[in-house]
Amino acid sequence: MRTTITVNGEARSLDLDPRTTLLDALREHLKLTGAKKGCDHGQCGACTVLVNGVRINACLSLAVMHDGDEVISIEGVGTPDRLHPVQVAFLNQDAFQCGYCTPGQICSTLGLLAELEAGHPSQETAPGAKPEFTGDEIRERMSGNICRCSAYPQIVAAIRQAAEQMA
Amino acid sequence: MSSVADWEATPNPVKTNRAGLIGKPVDRYEGPLKVTGTAPYAYEVQPPSPPAYGVMIGAEIAVGRVTGADLAAARAAPGVLAVWTHENAPAQPPRGTKAHPRSSAGSRPALDGDRVTYWGQPVAFVVADTLENAVAAAHLVKLSYAPETPNVDFHGRLIDGVDPPGEKDVEVGDFEAGFKASPVQVDETWTTPIQNHCQMEPCASLAWWEGPDRCIAHTSVQMVKPAQHGLAETLGIDRDGVHLMTRYIGGGFGGKGQTYDDLTLAALAARELGRPVKVAFTRQQMMHGTIHRPATLQRVRLGAEKDGRLNAFSIMTWTHCHSDGAFTEHASNFARALYAAPNRLTGHRLVKLDLPHAGPMRAPGEASGTMSLEVAMDELAEKLGMDPVQLRIVNEPPVDPENGRPFSQRQLVRCLQEGAQLFGWDRRLPQPGQVRDGRWHVGLGMAAAIRGNFLLPAKCSFSVDAEGTITVRQGMTDIGTGTYTVLAQIAAETLGVPLGKVVVEIGDSELPPAPGSGGQFGAATAGSAALAAGVNLRRAVAELAVGDAGSPLHGGDPEAVTFQDGVIALENRSETLSDLIRRTRPEGLTVEGEIRPAQDAQRWSTQTYGAHFCEVGVDVVTGEVRVRRMLGVFAAGRILNAKTARSQLTGGMIWGVGAALTEGNAVDPRYGSLIAQDLAQYLVPAHADIGDLDAIMLDEVDDKANPMGIKGVGELGNSGASAAVANAIHNAVGVRVRDYPITPDKLLAALMARGL
Numbered sequence: 001m002r003t004t005i006t007v008n009g010e011a012r013s014l015d016l017d018p019r020t021t022l023l024d025a026l027r028e029h030l031k032l033t034g035a036k037k038g039c040d041h042g043q044c045g046a047c048t049v050l051v052n053g054v055r056i057n058a059c060l061s062l063a064v065m066h067d068g069d070e071v072i073s074i075e076g077v078g079t080p081d082r083l084h085p086v087q088v089a090f091l092n093q094d095a096f097q098c099g100y101c102t103p104g105q106i107c108s109t110l111g112l113l114a115e116l117e118a119g120h121p122s123q124e125t126a127p128g129a130k131p132e133f134t135g136d137e138i139r140e141r142m143s144g145n146i147c148r149c150s151a152y153p154q155i156v157a158a159i160r161q162a163a164e165q166m167a
Numbered sequence: 168m169s170s171v172a173d174w175e176a177t178p179n180p181v182k183t184n185r186a187g188l189i190g191k192p193v194d195r196y197e198g199p200l201k202v203t204g205t206a207p208y209a210y211e212v213q214p215p216s217p218p219a220y221g222v223m224i225g226a227e228i229a230v231g232r233v234t235g236a237d238l239a240a241a242r243a244a245p246g247v248l249a250v251w252t253h254e255n256a257p258a259q260p261p262r263g264t265k266a267h268p269r270s271s272a273g274s275r276p277a278l279d280g281d282r283v284t285y286w287g288q289p290v291a292f293v294v295a296d297t298l299e300n301a302v303a304a305a306h307l308v309k310l311s312y313a314p315e316t317p318n319v320d321f322h323g324r325l326i327d328g329v330d331p332p333g334e335k336d337v338e339v340g341d342f343e344a345g346f347k348a349s350p351v352q353v354d355e356t357w358t359t360p361i362q363n364h365c366q367m368e369p370c371a372s373l374a375w376w377e378g379p380d381r382c383i384a385h386t387s388v389q390m391v392k393p394a395q396h397g398l399a400e401t402l403g404i405d406r407d408g409v410h411l412m413t414r415y416i417g418g419g420f421g422g423k424g425q426t427y428d429d430l431t432l433a434a435l436a437a438r439e440l441g442r443p444v445k446v447a448f449t450r451q452q453m454m455h456g457t458i459h460r461p462a463t464l465q466r467v468r469l470g471a472e473k474d475g476r477l478n479a480f481s482i483m484t485w486t487h488c489h490s491d492g493a494f495t496e497h498a499s500n501f502a503r504a505l506y507a508a509p510n511r512l513t514g515h516r517l518v519k520l521d522l523p524h525a526g527p528m529r530a531p532g533e534a535s536g537t538m539s540l541e542v543a544m545d546e547l548a549e550k551l552g553m554d555p556v557q558l559r560i561v562n563e564p565p566v567d568p569e570n571g572r573p574f575s576q577r578q579l580v581r582c583l584q585e586g587a588q589l590f591g592w593d594r595r596l597p598q599p600g601q602v603r604d605g606r607w608h609v610g611l612g613m614a615a616a617i618r619g620n621f622l623l624p625a626k627c628s629f630s631v632d633a634e635g636t637i638t639v640r641q642g643m644t645d646i647g648t649g650t651y652t653v654l655a656q657i658a659a660e661t662l663g664v665p666l667g668k669v670v671v672e673i674g675d676s677e678l679p680p681a682p683g684s685g686g687q688f689g690a691a692t693a694g695s696a697a698l699a700a701g702v703n704l705r706r707a708v709a710e711l712a713v714g715d716a717g718s719p720l721h722g723g724d725p726e727a728v729t730f731q732d733g734v735i736a737l738e739n740r741s742e743t744l745s746d747l748i749r750r751t752r753p754e755g756l757t758v759e760g761e762i763r764p765a766q767d768a769q770r771w772s773t774q775t776y777g778a779h780f781c782e783v784g785v786d787v788v789t790g791e792v793r794v795r796r797m798l799g800v801f802a803a804g805r806i807l808n809a810k811t812a813r814s815q816l817t818g819g820m821i822w823g824v825g826a827a828l829t830e831g832n833a834v835d836p837r838y839g840s841l842i843a844q845d846l847a848q849y850l851v852p853a854h855a856d857i858g859d860l861d862a863i864m865l866d867e868v869d870d871k872a873n874p875m876g877i878k879g880v881g882e883l884g885n886s887g888a889s890a891a892v893a894n895a896i897h898n899a900v901g902v903r904v905r906d907y908p909i910t911p912d913k914l915l916a917a918l919m920a921r922g923l
Contacts (some may be wrong), residue, residue, distance in 0.1 A: 001626075017297060017299045017300075017633075019299040020297075024298060027211070028297075028298060029267075032204075033204065033207060033208075033210075033211035033432070033802045034204020035204065036208075036368070036417070037206075037210075037369070038367045038368065038369070038450065038846075039450040039845060039846050040449060040450060041450065041845055041846075041847070043450075043845055043846040043847045044367065044450075044846050046367055049912075063637040064293075074202075074203060075204055075205070076540070077203070077204055078202075078203055079205075080199035080200060080203050080205060081201065083202065083203070087202040087203060088897075089196045089200075090202045091195065091202055092194060092200065094192075094194070094810045094811060094814045095812075096198075096201055096202070096647075097648070097649075097814055097818060098368070098416060098417045098418040098646060098647030099197070099200075099201030099202075099206055099415065099417070099645030099647065100208065100366075100367040100417030100418060101367045102201050102202055102204075103202075103203075106202060116506070121894050135858075137857075138855040139641070139748035139855045139857070140359055140854070142517050142854040143855040145854070146367065146846060146851060148364075148365050148366055148418050148851055149418060149818050150646045150817065150819075150820075150822060150825075150852060150855040150857070151814060151817075151818065151823035152821060152852070152853075152854050152860075153817055153857065153859075154856070154861050156854070162824075163322070
């Protein structure tokens with residue numbers, strides 16, 4: 001099926017098998033291998049990308065459902081020479097080891113920051129209250145992104161550093 | 168042959184640390200690539216032409232035979248290029264064949280027979296033009312089996328346990344007599360379940376051929392040479408015919424210490440089809456198709472005097488391995504070096520089962536073994552009415568209690584004392600169940616950590632080019648441990664150049680061989696070879712300078728040449744490294760270095776040590792346990808990079824939290840399969856599970872360990888961490904659950920049994 005998706009600001013027209021996930025479209029068709037396949041079942045978060053500004057698991061979504069959507073993958077966040085503040089923070093805080101979950105953690109961080117900004121509540125948010133930028137909020141909202149190297153304390157520190165720098 | 172005395176006496180640039188790069192918490196060398204998603208893992212390497220996609224199909228019996236295969240529908244499906252079972256897979260040499268006698272691994276054939284020996288064993292393979300077509304065709308493969316009754320009941324077959332091959336129980340003194348005579352005793356049994364590595368990157372391989380004798384393979388593996396040799400033997404080509412690369416590895420933890428059928432099948436299919444083929448395990452396939460940490464049953468007996476001194480101790484471990492295997496989870500071994508006691512008995516019993524292959528997983532032995540002994544010590548402290556930290560200090564041995572060797576370095580007591588102080592251990596109330604915080608019962612627990620230290624033979628090359636750039640080349644791997652970074656630091660410090668002037672190339676079978684990542688020997692082994700290469704390059708550069716009439720250093724003493732900020736100097740005479748090389752060796756200069764274990768290394772007991780302190784909250788209504796605070800204090804020789812080392816340690820500690828509270832796989836006795844087959848069922852720690860957690864490293868140099876005085880940290884953090892959590896739970900609510908993981912159902916049952 002002919003599908004046009006704006007990926008990292010560029011319209012990409014693809015002729016896709018309707019069974020192709022958004023993740024495989026990125027990785028196998030567009031050669032954007034930053035989004036990772038850790039489980040292919042929405043359980044690990046390594047494939048997290050932003051679709052129209054909202055974070056999703058790219059493995060749980062068929063690519064043809066995204067005709068006309070704007071997708072930001074890790075390649076659209078920054079480059080080795082021009083790192084985004086979240087990427088700098090992950091580097092500075094050593095918020096990764098093997099690096100395989102990292103693009104998903106970073107895209108998820110961008111989603112989290114936008115959700116907090118917009119006042120979306122989480123399980124950690126008191127009913128009716130505006131969510132605050134606390135460790136518990138970060139940990140709750142990042143729990144869809146598993147890091148088996150277990151860089152969790154460093155990831156929370158990185159998110160704090162990034163939020164400070166972006167404020 | 169090197170000796171420990173040489174290592175201690177000989178100065179070297181790492182020890183001198185003139186620029187201060189050794190130990191500095193610099194950011195990861197490959198970090199900019201990893202945070203931008205531009206570090207290509209095996210499945211992501213772009214081959215010279217479009218790849219075909221292979222999908223493996225696992226057996227749906229644990230033991231028996233594949234009796235038939237209906238492949239017609241799969242073959243007729245769109246885009247299908249090949250469908251293989253054992254009946255039509257390419258012929259391969261029998262398992263373990265070494266056509267080259269010095270191969271570091273034998274052949275690892277896939278689809279090599281009708282025999283099934285574990286559930287999920289790859290028994291069929293489909294290749295198609297796209298991943299979607301391959302997956303769809305795989306569903307059309309119809310296999311029939313002659314199943315046999317699987318022997319998978321570990322706890323029911325303990326009686327079958329035998330000494331592991333070549334091993335016997337180790338007894339010092341008379342354990343039984345010593346135990347019997349001890350006024351205070353602990354005699355309890357712990358069980359740990361099968362655990363899965365769950366590396367974020369499932370195993371994956373990509374292969375293509377450049378002519379009939381040359382296979383290019385990218386895979387995800389911790390040890391390069393055995394992977395290269397094993398594949399070459401499987402393919403029946405010369406060892407050097409395989410060029411194997413593993414530049415970025417999405418987690419290993421021991422589970423990628425070997426290769427699997429994805430590599431064999433990708434290479435075979437690429438040869439048959441004449442195009443690149445890539446094959447990845449699914450997350451579900453990882454659980455059975457790769458190794459796991461086997462379950463254990465551990466009986467611990469401690470006999471002490473009333474002042475706490477151990478008179479007798481024993482750990483006996485029962486564990487299991489695959490029916491054709493011999494891997495043993497040595498959960499008793501670590502205890503031999505830990506505490507003083509005149510009467511000691513340790514050993515293992517191995518039960519062969521029709522389960523997938525058992526193998527090493529982070530801190531093999533220590534991770535499981537400390538889950539019993541370090542809780543038994545807590546129980547003993549409770550019986551003695553003694554502080555658990557003090558009990559360990561009382562039993563601190565002056566020399567290795569098993570073999571009488573002096574310790575190269577041992578700062579366990581300092582780890583315990585500093586940890587206790589930093590954590591606020593004095594606030595712990597010894598009587599359990601005394602502290603409430605709303606609905607939470609709060610408790611503190613601690614445990615000691617120990618993990619052996621190893622050094623293996625390795626080589627490394629250093630090159631300098633006309634730009635003054637140093638390139639480090641080594642067939643080493645970085646599984647997230649920080650290898651790239653510490654090699655860059657060693658190179659920069661050794662040659663006196665900024666970090667930005669160092670290039671590190673690893674993960675390639677054509678580079679000087681190193682043993683890879685495992686057993687926390689990686690940094691010491693690879694780094695020591697790098698240091699040797701660096702020292703050799705310094706000497707070569709110095710001799711080049713003093714021997715060159717055009718150099719300001721001409722005629723000087725090469726031993727006196729200094730290296731700093733890209734400049735080589737002799738007193739007030741100097742020139743840049745790049746000027747010298749451009750003028751004298753414009754093509755660049757390459758030297759090798761090598762490390763071998765010292766001939767006299769066995770005269771010392773060389774270990775790494777630590778102490779964990781943990782605060783948990785337990786909800787006695789739901790049985791939920793939350794780790795609120797955790798601190799580890801560790802002593803592991805000189806630290807090469809304070810940032811990456813701390814990450815290794817905190818990561819290991821979090822593994823301990825997972826093993827204590829959530830991780831474990833159960834066996835389905837009907838099918839011999841593992842129940843948890845994905846990350847929604849096998850519960851590794853997530854962000855919300857981990858609160859305030861940190862690791863601190865004590866100053867230490869262990870010059871008897873290797874020329875750099877460093878030791879490993881990758882597994883140390885895992886050792887003892889689970890026991891600290893378990894002990895904190897007991898302090899919170901007063902019950903012991905000795906069957907890991909300590910899940911709410913078990914904890915509630917224990918609480919109810921106590922009438923709470």
